[in-house]
Amino acid sequence: MTSTPSTVLEVSNLRTVFGSHNDVLPAVDDVSFNLERGRTLGVVGESGCGKSVTALSILRLVPDPPGRIVGGAVRFEGVDLLSLDDAAMQRLRGNRISMIFQEPMTSLNPLLTIGRQIGETLMVHQGLSRKAARERAVEMLRLVHIPEAARRLDEYPHQLSGGMRQRVMIAIALACDPRVLIADEPTTALDVTIQAQILGLMRELQDKLGTAVLLITHDMGVIAEIAERVVVMYAGKKVEESDVDELFEAPCHPYTRGLLSSIPHLALGPWEGRRDRLNEIKGMVPSLDQLPRGCSFAPRCPHATNLCRNEAPPLEEKLPGHVAACWHSDRVLEARV
Amino acid sequence: MAFLNSRIEELAGADAAELRRDPKKRHRALRRFVRNPYNIAGAILISAFFLAALLADFISPYPPNQISLANTFDPPNAEFWFGTDHLGRDILSRIIHGSRVACAVSFGAVGLAMLFGVTLGMIAGYTDSWIRDAIMRVMDALWAFPSIILALTIAAVLGPSLGNIILAVGITYTPAFARVMFAQVISLREETFVEAARAAGARDRQILADHIFPNTVAALTVYGSIMAAEAIIAEAGLSFLGAGVTPPQAAWGSMLRLGYPYLQQAPWIAIFPGCAIFFLVLAFNLLGDGIRDAMDVRLADSQRR
Numbered sequence: 001m002t003s004t005p006s007t008v009l010e011v012s013n014l015r016t017v018f019g020s021h022n023d024v025l026p027a028v029d030d031v032s033f034n035l036e037r038g039r040t041l042g043v044v045g046e047s048g049c050g051k052s053v054t055a056l057s058i059l060r061l062v063p064d065p066p067g068r069i070v071g072g073a074v075r076f077e078g079v080d081l082l083s084l085d086d087a088a089m090q091r092l093r094g095n096r097i098s099m100i101f102q103e104p105m106t107s108l109n110p111l112l113t114i115g116r117q118i119g120e121t122l123m124v125h126q127g128l129s130r131k132a133a134r135e136r137a138v139e140m141l142r143l144v145h146i147p148e149a150a151r152r153l154d155e156y157p158h159q160l161s162g163g164m165r166q167r168v169m170i171a172i173a174l175a176c177d178p179r180v181l182i183a184d185e186p187t188t189a190l191d192v193t194i195q196a197q198i199l200g201l202m203r204e205l206q207d208k209l210g211t212a213v214l215l216i217t218h219d220m221g222v223i224a225e226i227a228e229r230v231v232v233m234y235a236g237k238k239v240e241e242s243d244v245d246e247l248f249e250a251p252c253h254p255y256t257r258g259l260l261s262s263i264p265h266l267a268l269g270p271w272e273g274r275r276d277r278l279n280e281i282k283g284m285v286p287s288l289d290q291l292p293r294g295c296s297f298a299p300r301c302p303h304a305t306n307l308c309r310n311e312a313p314p315l316e317e318k319l320p321g322h323v324a325a326c327w328h329s330d331r332v333l334e335a336r337v
Numbered sequence: 338m339a340f341l342n343s344r345i346e347e348l349a350g351a352d353a354a355e356l357r358r359d360p361k362k363r364h365r366a367l368r369r370f371v372r373n374p375y376n377i378a379g380a381i382l383i384s385a386f387f388l389a390a391l392l393a394d395f396i397s398p399y400p401p402n403q404i405s406l407a408n409t410f411d412p413p414n415a416e417f418w419f420g421t422d423h424l425g426r427d428i429l430s431r432i433i434h435g436s437r438v439a440c441a442v443s444f445g446a447v448g449l450a451m452l453f454g455v456t457l458g459m460i461a462g463y464t465d466s467w468i469r470d471a472i473m474r475v476m477d478a479l480w481a482f483p484s485i486i487l488a489l490t491i492a493a494v495l496g497p498s499l500g501n502i503i504l505a506v507g508i509t510y511t512p513a514f515a516r517v518m519f520a521q522v523i524s525l526r527e528e529t530f531v532e533a534a535r536a537a538g539a540r541d542r543q544i545l546a547d548h549i550f551p552n553t554v555a556a557l558t559v560y561g562s563i564m565a566a567e568a569i570i571a572e573a574g575l576s577f578l579g580a581g582v583t584p585p586q587a588a589w590g591s592m593l594r595l596g597y598p599y600l601q602q603a604p605w606i607a608i609f610p611g612c613a614i615f616f617l618v619l620a621f622n623l624l625g626d627g628i629r630d631a632m633d634v635r636l637a638d639s640q641r642r
Contacts, residue, residue, distance in 0.1 A: 094537030
């Protein structure tokens with residue numbers, strides 16, 4: 001995990017815990033990754049595996065109490081965000097690093113106009129006048145392909161559909177031309193056609209503006225669509241990281257394999273003569289206060305041995321540029337279809 | 338990708354059509370309010386009392402404190418519509434002048450309680466420390482007193498005057514607003530749009546002013562109109578118990594008290610001020626219900642069909 005000159009965001013050994021002093025639960029446990037300029041890094045995993053807490057930790061927005069970042073570093077353009085004071089952090093948020101959320105229906109203040117909400121960020125961070133902010137807001141709405149942008153400015157969130165609201169959120173997030181955009185399940189609450197539009201839009205804007213995107217999702221389809229590199233998280237830990245093609249081609253961790261095989265395949269539909277049962281990963285993500293002693297995934301893993309149950313596997317480079325934390329990754333690789 | 342982009346254009350067009358909704362929607366709350374005759378009745382009654390209070394000197398048939406020993410205990414008649422009291426003072430004129438006290442207290446006390454309560458509730462709701470506990474526990478303690486006893490104590494300590502009554506009732510109802518505000522703030526601060534604003538670099542002051550406070554206004558308006566009714570009853574209670582405005586200034590509560598011994602012989606002395614209290618309180622309650630119904634989005638959706 002070395003940072004290159006093009007690394008814009010470097011998360012190293014990040015550890016965020018929840019709970020009081022004697023009873024801490026590690027929501028993010030020793031997670032590291034690099035985000036390269038203008039690239040997209042996907043963070044994938046089931047609900048409750050620490051994806052969102054990782055994102056909030058980067059912006060230092062983990063609710064405290066009960067959450068605390070207890071270790072590691074988050075370096076943005078070389079500066080450790082964890083050592084910045086609150087005011088400096090505030091200047092960064094929404095300006096250099098911004099974030100969009102899962103729920104476009106509730107991410108906008110219902111009582112303020114669209115224009116005001118886009119303009120607010122600009123006025124705070126770039127000191128624009130109300131008029132200039134308004135002009136820039138129209139530009140932003142055009143950029144995210146909202147028709148009749150000038151008229152939309154004076155409308156309220158309830159007058160827009162879910163897809164439109166997510167566009168507005170993207171417009172707000174990109175208004176100050178940030179280096180990094182953190183997208184926390186940006187398409188999960190949208191229906192499939194709108195999902196495709198929003199992903200297309202994000203990709204287009206990334207090409208245009210050169211923003212690096214940290215995309216958090218549980219949807220392997222979304223990852224395949226726009227990520228270039230992928231981090232797989234399980235129970236607060238990074239279990240695998242690789243380029244997207246290789247991850248889909250040669251998953252080294254049984255959890256990743258499980259995620260991939262639980263994607264429905266249309267080719268196996270009834271007109272093909274057979275309909276296979278959709279594979280699922282048996283069991284649930286263990287709750288953080290009941291993590292097993294060895295590998296967290298062992299109780300659900302088809303390859304688990306006594307070694308797995310007793311000793312946590314280290315993150316190792318299994319293939320060039322491809323790390324995974326599994327004792328039996330060779331067996332996982334062999335077992336692939 | 339080209340395919341995707343063309344789909345985007347196409348679907349964006351579809352969305353635009355969906356966006357073009359009823360522009361009158363913004364006034365939907367107002368139209369809903371107007372549609373209910375009870376709301377109109379409440380609004381008209383309140384306006385009537387306020388007009389009476391404003392124009393008391395012009396519309397009351399007699400000076401409120403004019404004693405006429407020739408006309409004591411006159412029942413309602415063409416000359417004195419609501420009759421006269423034991424000193425021959427015109428009840429109607431005194432009710433009209435008494436509405437000044439009622440209106441001043443309802444608005445003044447609620448305004449004061451809102452000012453204190455909203456400020457304290459907002460601070461308490463937004464801070465996660467001993468400050469929150471300190472504020473809310475004091476509010477709980479105040480709230481634990483029966484309101485009339487608390488108001489009576491404050492009014493008795495401060496001495497009887499209109500300003501002091503407003504202050505007493507205002508302090509008494511401060512915890513009510515503080516609690517409503519506290520509850521609103523702690524739920525709103527967890528909303529995604531507040532988190533989003535924070536992620537966009539908004540400062541606390543800005544989050545409170547732009548994102549939290551405006552979203553509490555609906556609840557405060559409804560609660561305010563209901564508390565205005567409460568304040569009128571409280572003022573009447575204080576006046577009835579003699580802790581209200583100094584006699585001979587007319588106040589409905591003290592008129593009620595005055596008529597009480599003569600309830601058998603001259604019921605009009607107490608009945609008419611009682612009716613005045615009843616109608617103004619009713620009006621504020623109707624208004625409060627109306628505003629609540631008009632602003633409640635969930636109800637609005639079910640009524641739209």
